[in-house]
Amino acid sequence: MRLKTYYSGSVDEALTRASGELGPDAMLVYARDTAPDSRHLGRTEVVFAEPPTGESQVLDAPVPAPDLAPVRAEVAGIVRMLSSPAAGSGGREPEPATRARMIREIRTDASLRRGQGRASVAIFIGPPGCGKTISIVKLAARQITQRQPPPAFVAFDNRVGGGEPLRSYAAALECAFEHAPTLEDVLAAVRAASPGDLVLVDTPGLAEGDETLAAALEELISRCRMAEIHLALSAGMKAADLSAAVERFQRFRPTKLLFTRLDETGTYGPLWSEAVRWNIPVSFLTFGQQIPEDIEPATAVRLTDLALRPGSDWLRARRRKAMGASA
Numbered sequence: 573m574r575l576k577t578y579y580s581g582s583v584d585e586a587l588t589r590a591s592g593e594l595g596p597d598a599m600l601v602y603a604r605d606t607a608p609d610s611r612h613l614g615r616t617e618v619v620f621a622e623p624p625t626g627e628s629q630v631l632d633a634p635v636p637a638p639d640l641a642p643v644r645a646e647v648a649g650i651v652r653m654l655s656s657p658a659a660g661s662g663g664r665e666p667e668p669a670t671r672a673r674m675i676r677e678i679r680t681d682a683s684l685r686r687g688q689g690r691a692s693v694a695i696f697i698g699p700p701g702c703g704k705t706i707s708i709v710k711l712a713a714r715q716i717t718q719r720q721p722p723p724a725f726v727a728f729d730n731r732v733g734g735g736e737p738l739r740s741y742a743a744a745l746e747c748a749f750e751h752a753p754t755l756e757d758v759l760a761a762v763r764a765a766s767p768g769d770l771v772l773v774d775t776p777g778l779a780e781g782d783e784t785l786a787a788a789l790e791e792l793i794s795r796c797r798m799a800e801i802h803l804a805l806s807a808g809m810k811a812a813d814l815s816a817a818v819e820r821f822q823r824f825r826p827t828k829l830l831f832t833r834l835d836e837t838g839t840y841g842p843l844w845s846e847a848v849r850w851n852i853p854v855s856f857l858t859f860g861q862q863i864p865e866d867i868e869p870a871t872a873v874r875l876t877d878l879a880l881r882p883g884s885d886w887l888r889a890r891r892r893k894a895m896g897a898s899a
C-alpha cells in the first residue's frame with residue numbers, strides 16, 4: 573500500500589489534495605498536529621493510503637487503535653452534546669484539533685476481497701429489516717460497476733420463501749446464487765468458491781430472544797473462521813437502542829460495522845461513538861434505496877463530520893450528484 577503525507581492548514585484541505593492526486597477513494601490513515609520542527613510545512617500532518625486496485629485488493633491487517641482513553645472521553649462528550657436534540661446549526665464548532673483526533677480515532681475498512689489464493693467470504697448479520705439484503709445487492713452492483721468479477725450470493729435461510737428477494741437480484745445482476753437452508757449448505761457453497769471469488773452470505777434478521785437462530789449463526793461463524801462478519805445496523809435507531817444492538821451482537825464477534833438508513837436521521841454522533849467504543853472498523857454507509865448509488869465506503873472524515881455537524885448537507889449533495897449523473 574502506498575502512503576503519502578500531506579502538510580496543510582486543515583484535514584479538509586489535505587483531503588481535497590489527496591482526492592485530486594490519489595483518487596476519490598484515497599483512505600485517510602491518520603491526521604495529527606504537525607511536529608514543531610515541521611510546522612512551517614503546514615499545521616496538520618495527514619497521511620493517506622492510495623486505494624488498492626483490481627484483483628490485488630488486499631489491505632494490510634488493520635492497525636489497532638492506540639489507547640487514547642482521555643481523547644475518547646473528550647470527543648464522546650462532544651458527540652453527546654452535538655447529538656442532543658438541542659444541538660443544531662448554532663452548536664459549538666469543535667476545535668480543529670479535536671476533529672483531527674476524532675478522525676484518527678475511528679477505524680474504517682471497506683475492503684471486501686482479501687487474501688490471494690482463496691475465496692473471500694463476508695457474512696452479513698443484524699436485526700430484522702436493518703437493510704442486510706439490500707446492502708449486499710448494492711455492494712455486488714458496486715463491485716460490478718468497478719469492473720470486479722461479480723460476487724456470488726448465498727442466502728442462509730430456512731424460512732418458506734427465504735432467499736427469494738436475493739435470488740431475483742442475483743438473476744438481474746448475473747451473480748451466482750445459492751439458497752442454503754442449512755449450515756452444511758452454506759459451508760458447501762463456500763468450499764465450492766474459487767480463489768479470488770467473493771462470496772456474500774445473507775442471513776435472516778436476528779430478533780432479540782431468537783436463541784435458535786442465534787445459535788445457528790454462532791455455529792456458522794465459528795465454522796467460517798476466515799470470513800468477515802459485517803454487522804448491519806440502522807442509523808435511524810435511537811442512540812440507546814443502537815448501543816444495545818451493538819452489544820447484543822458482540823457474541824458473533826463482528827469484524828466490521830455497516831451503517832444503513834443514514835437518510836432516515838440527521839443525528840450521526842452515535843455511529844461514531846459505537847464504532848470507537850467497540851474499536852470495530854466501519855465498512856460502508858447506506859443512505860437510500862437506490863442500487864448501487866446509495867452506498868459508499870465509510871471514511872473517518874465522513875463519519876467524524878457527520879457526528880460533529882448534525883443536519884449535514886452531505887446527503888443533499890449526494891442526491892444532486894446522483895440526479896445529475898442520471899439526467
Ligand SMILES: Nc1nc2c(ncn2[C@@H]2O[C@H](COP(=O)(O)OP(=O)(O)OP(=O)(O)O)[C@@H](O)[C@H]2O)c(=O)[nH]1
Pocket residue numbers: 698699700701702703704705706707775776777778832833834835836858859860861866
Ligand atoms: N431509506 C432507506 N431504506 C433502506 C436502506 N437500506 C435498506 N432499506 C430498505 O429497508 C427495507 C429492508 O431492507 P432489507 O435489505 O430487506 O433488510 P434485511 O435486513 O435484509 O431484512 P430481513 O432479512 O427481513 O432481516 C427495504 O425496503 C429496503 O429497501 C437505506 O439505506 N435507506
Ligand SMILES: [Mg+2]
Pocket residue numbers: 704705706774775776777
Ligand atoms: Mg434480508
